[in-house]
Every structure is written in structure tokens, then in C-alpha cells.
Amino acid sequence: MIELDNLAYSYGGGELLSEISLRLAPGSFHFLTGPSGAGKTTFLKLCYGALVPTSGDVTLFGQDVRSMGRNDMALMRRRIGVVHQDCQFLDHLPLVENIALPLMVSGRDVAAEAQNLDDLIAWCGLSHRKHALPPELSGGERQRAALARAVIMSPEVILADEPTGNVDWEMSQRLLQLLVELNKMGKTVMIATHDLALIRAAKSRVQTRVLRIANRRLHLAGADL
Known part of the structure; x- marks a missing residue:
């Protein structure tokens, strides 16, 4: 559904992400973790085409993001639901x-x-x-x-950027359960979070893969989480 092939992304003259390859399979559940400033939000933006990699390839549902026009990208984003950190509501x-x-x-x-x-x-x-x-x-x-x-x-993929960052533990569990239920309905889910307790809580509810961004690269996290 989303494939990243040896991508790199530079910003402000420095390389933020490097040599990253990943395939998000249909119905999979991923956590993305790493220290503040590691590039988690940037990584998610690359996954839904808001950013284009400096090098390497991003393929969304079989299409290279560089080949997509505005209409193609608009249609593609209907298949990917994004939960932003700041919610971005219209207050009126x-x-x-x-x-x-x-x-x-x-x-x-x-x-x-x-x-x-x-x-x-x-x-x-x-x-x-x-x-x-x-x-x-x-x-x-x-x-x-x-x-x-x-x-x-009704998107096929849901990307959530720190969805529990500003809520208490009880509410974070409720939000996690909603995302787990969506995954059980067949949705592909990726949650960016620095909350290791949330990841541990999820492991008893859903089969999940934990990824960590460190030193500009993407790693599969160990079982110590």
C-alpha cells in the first residue's frame, strides 16, 4: 500500500532521514518511535505524499509520488487518513x-x-x-x-502523529482501542509516538511491529520495549 525504497530526506542543508526502506502491508499495525526531533512527523509526511524525498522512491498504492499530478494526489489522499498532532480544526x-x-x-x-x-x-x-x-x-x-x-x-491506511500526546492515560487507552478496532476492520495503521507504555499496552491487543528512527535511519525495535 505504501512502499519506501532507499529514501533520504534533507532539510535546511542537513540530512534528516537516510537509507530508509519499508513496506506497509494491507491490514498491518505499526508503531513509529524515536526521540523528539528524530523525524517521525517528516517520515509520516513522506508516507502520505505531503513531502517528496530528496532521493529514493515513495510508492502509494502502486504509483510513484513524483509522477502524480494534483488531482492524482488528491484522490490518493482520500485513501490515507491522517491524524495530525495539532488537530487543525476550524474553530468557527x-x-x-x-x-x-x-x-x-x-x-x-x-x-x-x-x-x-x-x-x-x-x-x-x-x-x-x-x-x-x-x-x-x-x-x-x-x-x-x-x-x-x-x-x-473510510481510508485504507490511517497515519496518526502522536494521537495520545496531550491526553491522560485513560483517554490514551480509549484512543488506542479505537485504532485497534479500525485495524481489525482491515485498516492499515501506523502510530507515531514517544510513549513506550502505550506500545506495551497495545502488544496484548494487536499484532504490531515497532519501528524506531535513530541516527537518521529506520530500525526494527527490539523486544525490550
């Missing part, structure tokens, strides 16, 4: 409209999707907050809303 719109934004942008009939939208909001435990504005939400509610928005188009 209620929660339900923020979650529905990908439907509007893609030209889908939001009214026809109303039941699916309500079901998704309920699944994330946000029915009682659907008309609240983003500034009125707690950190956990914002993160669940970000996940709902990322999956509203």
Missing part, C-alpha cells in the same frame, strides 16, 4: 461540520452521509458534543474528533 464550525469537512471537500452529499456521520461520532463517544465548537472541547475530545475526521472517508 461545530464539531460535526469539522468532521464532515473531508466529505464536503471531495464533493460528497453530506446529507446523504448523515447517518454514517452520526454513527461515526457515536462510535468515538462524541454524540453529546457534536454541536460544540472546537475551543469548547477537552484534549481527549479533540483527539477523538481528529480520528473521526481522519476516517470519515
